Amino acid sequence: MTTDPVDPDLASRRLARESLGQDDPTGWFERLYSAASEGTAVVPWDRGTAHPLLTDWVDTAQPSGDGRKALVVGAGTGWDAELIADLGYDTTAFDISPTAIETAQQNHPDSKATYQVADLLNPPSEWHHAFDLVIEIFTVQALPIPLQPEATSHVSDFVRPGGTLLVIASARDDETPDDAIDGPPWPLTRAAVDAFTAPDLKLIQLDRSPSPNSATTHRWRAEYLRD
Template sequence: MTEDPDVVTRRIARASLDRADATGWFEDLYAAAAEGTAVVPWDRGTANPLLQEWVTESAPDGTDKTALIVGAGTGWDAELIADRGYDTTAFDISPTAIETARRNHPDTKAHYRVADLLAPPPEWHRAFDLVVEIYTVQALPINLQPEAVDRIRDFVAPGGTLLVIAAARPVDQPDEAVEGPPWPLTRATIDSFATSGLRQIQIARVPNPTGPSLHRWRAEYLRT
């Protein structure tokens, strides 16, 4: 396949958005990838580098702790966290993504399931010691991002940690100038995770290794 994966992704997303379905394009994209007619741009066959960096720096011990991976995709981030000893749940709205994750990791210790971030199971309320959100909020239209942030915050248990990794929006770029997906996150959106008992304890805006003019947020929060 020679067409730019980002172009294909935007075309699939636009078709979904044009039918007033803001999240249906995830399944459309993963299904097309399974058929060999598209490539999932963020699926690199390994865990996100900034997540790997955080694990190396923090050396988290997941013994007797739970973790939730938001937007699991094909499972690479979940596998990294499960290998740290966490009882790991990883979810995605796309059934094909979850099927692919289970196929990619037949000996997994993680629990993969289909779920909707905007309508999550009620038993996930403040249930996880570690919550990892990578690129999911930015894949939603800007008007849905505050609700997504609210849902993610609500997963974090007392004393728990939230790690957020996302594309960073240029400071001078207004909402109407962003042609997504993705819709990169502003500093204000990143800061909005730090409410409802969550305290921001670390934030970095780092260059993207594949394009130094682009930047990524890596932010960590603690529920006190």
């Protein structure tokens, strides 16, 4: 007897809805990573390699990490953090899920990055304007839309003067109403992308490209620079 494989996106949505029903909008991350570690679920965004749009940005921008500090938001199992650490950045990578951090450390036992548990909605105060490079991939969009402005504000706040923020996210048309989105994820509108800016944090590059898995799904890649 065989059973059909579980759609990882449907499984993550189910866990998210259960957490939301318990007024715990971020608890599903730990539940998902814990289930994945036990082999009973799949993390949809765990690619086993750095995100292709991050890799492409690194190849094009050729950032130098010598003497600089980087922060990877929502590090998951660590593949994006490893790429950044290998560039020479003193890299901190965090996730709200203890199991995700434990898995990242197991996956990369000789890592140059520092992995730690932290909450984007309540980050350490010492991270204020502390990093030369901040990488945010798919974390804000994994939060319910009412929580996204607060998360966005914290992401932007991590960038120090002269520093760079790179955001990669699923794209949504501005005219698509919030209540039409059956998340997670809750993709970002152009207005949500612009919300990462501040008077001294400017959007300097924005690309929208089709997902390699679906011609009807698009991704943002946005680069910001703090004066």
